[in-house]
Amino acid sequence: MLHSPSVTSRDETVAHLHDLLRRETGGQKKQAGPVRQSATPDLSGVPVHADLRSSFPAGLRLGSVYTLSGSTTVAMGLLAEPTRAGSWCAAVGLPHFGVESAAAWGADLSKLVLVPHPSSQDWVSVVAALTEIADLILTSRPPHVTPGEVERLHARLRIRRTTMVVAGAWPRAAAHIEAVTTGWDGLGQGYGALVRQQLQITVTERHRQRTADLDWPVRA
Amino acid sequence: MTGMTGMSRALPATSTPVRVLALWWPGWSLIAAQEAAGAPADAALAVVAKGIVVACSASAAAEGVTEGLRIRHAQARCPDLQVLLHDPGVEQRAFEPVLRTVEQRAPLVQVIRPGLAAVRAVGLARFYGSEAAAADALAAAVQDEFDHDLRVAVADGLFAAEQSAYTTTGEVPWLQVPPGGSTRFLAGLPVTVLSSTVGDARMPNMLRRMGIRHLGEFAALPRGDVHARFGATGLRAHQLACGEDAPAISPRSVPLDLDVRIVCDPPVGDVEPLVAQCTPAVDRLITALMEHALVCNQIRLTLHTETGLVHERLWRHPWQFTGAELLDRVRWQLDEFSAETSERYDAVTLVTMAPESLESASHHAEGLWGDRPDEHVVRTVTQLQARLGHDAVLSVSVGGGRLLDERRVLRPWGEAVPTSAQRRTDQPWPGSLPGPAPSTVFAQARPAVVLDAEGAVVRVDRRGGLSMPPATLRLGDGPARRITAWAGPWPIHQRWWRNPLTVNRFQIVDDHNEAWLLLAGGEQWWTEARYD
Numbered sequence: 001m002l003h004s005p006s007v008t009s010r011d012e013t014v015a016h017l018h019d020l021l022r023r024e025t026g027g028q029k030k031q032a033g034p035v036r037q038s039a040t041p042d043l044s045g046v047p048v049h050a051d052l053r054s055s056f057p058a059g060l061r062l063g064s065v066y067t068l069s070g071s072t073t074v075a076m077g078l079l080a081e082p083t084r085a086g087s088w089c090a091a092v093g094l095p096h097f098g099v100e101s102a103a104a105w106g107a108d109l110s111k112l113v114l115v116p117h118p119s120s121q122d123w124v125s126v127v128a129a130l131t132e133i134a135d136l137i138l139t140s141r142p143p144h145v146t147p148g149e150v151e152r153l154h155a156r157l158r159i160r161r162t163t164m165v166v167a168g169a170w171p172r173a174a175a176h177i178e179a180v181t182t183g184w185d186g187l188g189q190g191y192g193a194l195v196r197q198q199l200q201i202t203v204t205e206r207h208r209q210r211t212a213d214l215d216w217p218v219r220a
Numbered sequence: 221m222t223g224m225t226g227m228s229r230a231l232p233a234t235s236t237p238v239r240v241l242a243l244w245w246p247g248w249s250l251i252a253a254q255e256a257a258g259a260p261a262d263a264a265l266a267v268v269a270k271g272i273v274v275a276c277s278a279s280a281a282a283e284g285v286t287e288g289l290r291i292r293h294a295q296a297r298c299p300d301l302q303v304l305l306h307d308p309g310v311e312q313r314a315f316e317p318v319l320r321t322v323e324q325r326a327p328l329v330q331v332i333r334p335g336l337a338a339v340r341a342v343g344l345a346r347f348y349g350s351e352a353a354a355a356d357a358l359a360a361a362v363q364d365e366f367d368h369d370l371r372v373a374v375a376d377g378l379f380a381a382e383q384s385a386y387t388t389t390g391e392v393p394w395l396q397v398p399p400g401g402s403t404r405f406l407a408g409l410p411v412t413v414l415s416s417t418v419g420d421a422r423m424p425n426m427l428r429r430m431g432i433r434h435l436g437e438f439a440a441l442p443r444g445d446v447h448a449r450f451g452a453t454g455l456r457a458h459q460l461a462c463g464e465d466a467p468a469i470s471p472r473s474v475p476l477d478l479d480v481r482i483v484c485d486p487p488v489g490d491v492e493p494l495v496a497q498c499t500p501a502v503d504r505l506i507t508a509l510m511e512h513a514l515v516c517n518q519i520r521l522t523l524h525t526e527t528g529l530v531h532e533r534l535w536r537h538p539w540q541f542t543g544a545e546l547l548d549r550v551r552w553q554l555d556e557f558s559a560e561t562s563e564r565y566d567a568v569t570l571v572t573m574a575p576e577s578l579e580s581a582s583h584h585a586e587g588l589w590g591d592r593p594d595e596h597v598v599r600t601v602t603q604l605q606a607r608l609g610h611d612a613v614l615s616v617s618v619g620g621g622r623l624l625d626e627r628r629v630l631r632p633w634g635e636a637v638p639t640s641a642q643r644r645t646d647q648p649w650p651g652s653l654p655g656p657a658p659s660t661v662f663a664q665a666r667p668a669v670v671l672d673a674e675g676a677v678v679r680v681d682r683r684g685g686l687s688m689p690p691a692t693l694r695l696g697d698g699p700a701r702r703i704t705a706w707a708g709p710w711p712i713h714q715r716w717w718r719n720p721l722t723v724n725r726f727q728i729v730d731d732h733n734e735a736w737l738l739l740a741g742g743e744q745w746w747t748e749a750r751y752d
Contacts (some may be wrong), residue, residue, distance in 0.1 A: 073656075073751075088597055095525055096660045098628070098631075099627070100618055100627060114616055115608070121609065129603070167491065183733060189705060190708075193655050194655045197735075
């Protein structure tokens with residue numbers, strides 16, 4: 001409290017401490033060493049890009065698994081904000097990762113680790129190892145994962161508070177993101193060039209649906 | 221050499237200089253040049269710098285060749301004179317092994333110039349019993365290995381020791397000026413001896429014209445007057461003439477030898493035994509680096525095999541190598557090597573590791589808000605990389621190029637990401653596409669078929685014109701997709717001088733609302749990337 005002498009009343013102190021806690025948990029880097037088991041609920045999730053915030057008002061839930069179908073552009077957009085905030089992110093099993101697309105979203109590429117070709121035996125252990133450092137892991141679904149492995153991976157993600165976004169189906173996902181391209185601007189019959197992608201993003205979470213339209217790149 | 225000499229001269233002079241033992245090899249430039257040229261010792265030789273003889277052999281001197289002659293005059297006096305060029309680098313190199321021998325007997329050697337070295341006499345005299353015994357021991361040790369004329373002298377201060385070494389002769393190669401006797405010894409020397417030490421030949425000349433022939437007369441002058449007349453050079457010369465000299469010598473810094481050689485006897489063919497053999501040596505290397513507070517971020521690994529093959533590779537690291545990371549590099553290099561040669565049983569006989577680009581650890585100290593990733597992140601990802609292989613874990617950046625796959629720069633984790641100039645991002649790349657970047661870029665373009673409305677393959681001519689508007693797209697064995705919109709061509713003309721690539725780019729949107737980036741040349745079509 002030394003640095004904020006204006007905080008005097010008890011309520012304000014509590015609010016200030018909450019704020020500090022929020023910054024701590026939602027924040028920058030993972031703690032090395034022993035895992036902090038926090039009793040408080042998630043105060044904030046993985047931050048998302050401003051243009052995706054209408055689909056994820058509270059960010060992505062920490063320690064949960066999301067499935068994504070449709071657009072890879074949206075997956076790139078999800079990487080942008082956490083890397084820019086200083087968190088590490090990983091892309092596993094995505095050999096055709098479009099680096100420039102991620103850069104266009106404003107992702108900090110120096111905070112990105114790519115494991116393009118994990119073998120299907122290695123996949124679970126690679127993701128488990130990356131939970132140590134990454135706040136967000138983007139991955140494609142491996143050919144087969146046993147229910148036991150799914151269970152252990154879920155526990156691991158929950159403890160390390162790492163969010164995983166799987167392109168494809170996944171048992172027991174917390175939410176499903178469906179990003180459908182509804183149209184393209186700028187291309188005609190033999191003239192023009194692609195300038196804008198029109199997307200419709202539907203997030204289904206516990207029987208609730210939130211649908212938002214996105215034009216990427218956003219119209220100025 | 222001049223730097224070292226200058227450094228010793230920069231030390232302040234005191235009235236109680238240190239006792240110095242000087243070792244002098246007369247005619248070192250001749251010895252070095254003769255060894256380098258492989259000339260016989262009894263030949264008539266002369267070492268020449270800028271057309272002037274600076275040293276000559278005894279047989280040339282017998283014919284009348286002297287130092288300071290022009291080459292033509294020397295050759296006139298001695299027609300079979302062999303002229304060798306003066307090369308300070310050669311002299312230094314030839315002096316190096318001699319110095320190492322001296323250093324085995326006496327630590328902290330100051331090199332005044334090739335052929336002249338000095339050590340502190342106090343410690344040596346205590347160790348060997350007396351100064352004479354120390355000089356004997358050193359001379360015997362050096363002359364065991366190098367059969368050159370060696371003179372040894374002990375005096376107070378570097379200048380006096382050097383001058384007393386010059387007064388020795390072949391018959392009496394040893395001179396000891398007793399402690400406190402240096403001033404009296406120097407008083408008898410001519411003032412010209414100052415010229416090489418203070419680096420100014422004009423002052424001794426001026427002194428001689430003033431009638432001052434010997435250092436004793438020079439030392440008798442009031443110091444203030446000498447300083448006022450000759451400046452800092454004169455002051456220094458006056459101090460030396462009075463027997464004052466630096467209270468210490470500045471020994472050379474011996475370059476570190478950190479190279480590691482691991483000899484495998486019997487030869488090792490498998491990775492893990494080889495790594496196990498390398499482990500102790502690598503640990504020693506890392507400990508040595510830590511002891512000297514150095515950081516190594518480039519290392520050259522060489523594998524020698526039984527069949528005589530040599531595989532060399534330079535490994536870089538963005539921060540610094542740890543022991544485990546070095547062993548990983550050995551592992552990967554052997555993997556790479558066996559993949560290249562496909563001779564599975566070619567066993568390794570010798571591994572050498574040469575650290576390159578050693579830097580002081582203090583330059584690499586982590587800042588308060590360190591600009592390198594967390595220790596924890598580095599460790600985790602490096603462990604993952606050790607398990608999966610060197611190029612299985614990548615870091616990414618955007619580079620320059622025409623093809624999209626060239627524009628994504630993927631580097632194995634732990635290798636330094638190329639700078640933006642190396643990636644050529646700031647250069648113009650004609651033919652680059654406007655609009656959003658595709659989120660899926662195929663590492664290898666996939667073949668596709670583009671048909672017109674009548675089912676014939678669409679042809680693209682050299683100028684990018686289409687035979688018919690495209691109507692259907694088929695990727696691999698997939699179903700046909702109707703093309704709803706298209707545009708192009710964006711021509712790519714790459715490296716017309718070597719491996720020319722001339723293709724045209726087209727953007728296509730199909731009826732599934734998927735957009736594709738296609739490359740076309742003639743009747744061949746490929747998908748380069750997908751917008752999705």
